[in-house]
Amino acid sequence: MGATLRALRALVLLLGFYLLSLVLLAALIGLDVLVFSWGHGPLTAKVGFVTVLLAIPVVRGMLMLRTPKGEDGPGIPVAEADEPRLWALVRDIAAAAGTRAPDRIVLTGEVNAAVSENPRLLGLLPGPRRLYLGVPLLTGLTEAQLRSVLVHEFGHFTGGDTRLSALVVRGRVQIGRVIGQFHEKADDKVAADRARQERKSAERVARGKKAKQVDTTGVGATYRTMARIYTAYGKFYLRASLSTARGQEFAADLTAARIAGRDATASALREIPVLSASHDFYLESYATLGLQARLLPPRGEFFGGFGRLLTARELELADLRSQLPEEPAGPYDSHPPIAERVRRIEALPADGRTDEARGAALALLSEPARTLAALEDAALADELLRYPRAAGWEELLDASMAAGLTTAQTPLHRALAGYTGQPATLPALLDVIDDGRLWRLAEKLPLSEEAAAAKGRAFREFVRPVLRRSLRTMVLAEFSSRSLLHWEFSWSRPASLRLPGWGSETGEGGPEAELEAALEAALADHPDTTRLRALLPPATQNA
């Protein structure tokens, strides 16, 4: 299908939206006329009122002609003078792809590269163009892979995909907005109805009657029906534009392979899902590790640590690269499954460009460290930026683990407090165990149906894992509060615990094995806390 035909179809689909709205309006007016000529009095007034209410979102949807202006996401715009090599590369690629270079380059904190253009006059005239480039992407890709990603993005412009897609996007946005409006109204109505029923119910109670169950089923059904009509059209619309969208992706991939090399393109496609997953993991387990303790990593490390994680976990990543997602990200996602895209690229004949530009893409920046630091200011919320910085990753880990342990409230804490009526402390727990009442205490733990029904050995087996975890936390918190704990930071493994050496008493497995054995003894069918008490700092034992 040529570009003109695609444009025509996009136009027809968009017009279909207006046609649907007009038909709905006509139906509403027709209903009014019918009721007006046959009905009388209050009925006419009510129907008229409802139809006007329903017509409002329809009319508003039709009048919303402008797609909302895309705002610049958080990021740092870089001028050509700041990053001459990056700009040169981008211009070079735009020229090779046969399209105009962007007017701005914005570095962001996401694993993403995107070119956006705000076209004018329904996409008939070109508008300013921006390239959004995620710094984590630069961290994880080689220069050749980055070139391939950029060619792909610019390739969409060469194919004329983006200008025409303005129409497609407009339709999509507009339908979405109308659906949203109807749902919002329905929700408002449900909320209002609930409030009314609750008020009534409160009155009933005040008059000494039984409260009625609040039931809002069916409220807002008219709004929801209208939303459903638009949803159906929206689905049809998306499906109609989907095959085109996927075809465009394949075409852009081919352009990328032609200009940036087959192998760089295939490996970049393999790399991006891996980077994306790794970055999520990095943010969750490393960058935001100290939030509970209100600490940030050292300046520049919030985004800078990602590179070190990637280096340290190279083996794991190699594994991930071989497992490509076979499914598209969603039923209406415009991208075909990555596995399919990689297959198509790897089926191309070899072009002997395997060894081109293997340096890290981050090295394109003139001063990567400065950029990483500046990006924090742009991408992180002000509230976070006010947090103090840890001296290093090691310190960040220690501080956040200590904070986690001191504030930890395990199920055993709650059970113990409930059982003794006193604040839950480790010495109190050990006393309960020594009194032979551990399994009485265990009955106060939150239990599953099966555990609650079990007796004797079976019951003890069911509660043992949670007891073990909780007791371990309580013991570690005790050590931590005396600064006897140390956590070993690693980019390649989960943090591991380092207990103080217990001198000559420690067995062959070191203090960790000793602790596990002591925990096991304290929670055995016939509990014995002697070993655990021997490990604890003296103050705990005297308490």
Next chain:
Amino acid sequence: MTVLFWILGVLAVPTLLFVLWLAWVFLKELFNPSPDEDAEAAEAAQAAQAAEKLGLLPAERQNTDLAAPLPAEWAGVLAAVRGGDWLPAADLLASIGRDWERRSWAAYLLAECAAEEDAWLLAWEAVRRDDPDAAVVRARSTVILAWKLRGGQRAQYTTGEQFDAFHRTLAGAREEVARAAALNPDDPTPYVAEIWVALGLGYPNARMDTLWEELTARAPHHYEAHFSALQYWCAKWRGSARQAMEFAERAAAGAPLGSLLTALPLIAHFEHDDSEDTAADNTPQMLARVEAALADAAAADPSHPRLPELRHLLAFYLHLQDRNEAALEQFKLVDGYVHALPWRYRNDKAGYYCRVRNTVVGEVAAQAAPAAA
């Protein structure tokens, strides 16, 4: 006004249809009444009375924990153990000695008690370190405990917590099984326990074959071992219908008369038979299997602890094959205890058993009546 009539007309159609349907149902019931439930109930009550006349017990008096009465001495031992006294248990296992059928059965019953509370077993272990009898009870009790933690539901109704506890406990049981086997190298019982570990942990077939070689080298025709291994080979665990039947046929063919292994093909059939009617139970093959099992039961030692289990199966299949008189013979021999296949997979074991048994009693009476007349 026309519009109003239209609306009324449209509303009237479904109402009219409903009224017509009601009338049709009413007329149908008037001329062709569905079978009366009262009559069925009366028939069932009559059969139950007839069964009672023969000395057969009603559902509420059936024992649902055992397949047959325990020897009096054993019941005493179990009661002592529940009271915390382990000595009688040690004496019982010592007196059984190398009778592997009885040893595995007694060890199972003791282990069942120890899976609930094991203070007595701990006391036994403390006094007699490395007693192979205590070790075998310990190993079996942990395996039983694991299966209790899992519960009897299918995987989809079993929670993650249950599976966790199940796997953790089974993994721990492996060590105890190995210890029991090492302490009494001739004893097949620890290997019987290990089959249930194999089921739970999903041993690969090859590993099961190795385990099976170890076991049959010690006891070639052990009933509980064969029963357990057949479970492993069933489709619901680690095998298939074909593997299970093949295992069962091979075991039955190679066993001497009186070993009761003719029960295996019947069990394999029972485990994989999903049909609604009795056609599959009346194939020449099934007729021959029942015939072989009857001969096996007749030749067996009358005090064989597993004989009642075979009789329960025989009663069921003889009934399905319309040999109600022979079925009634078997029912009379085992009545009072219903914890056996095919009943024990049902929630209402005793009810199911009594329904089938009473049907058999009714059929036999109906056949006898014309003859007497």
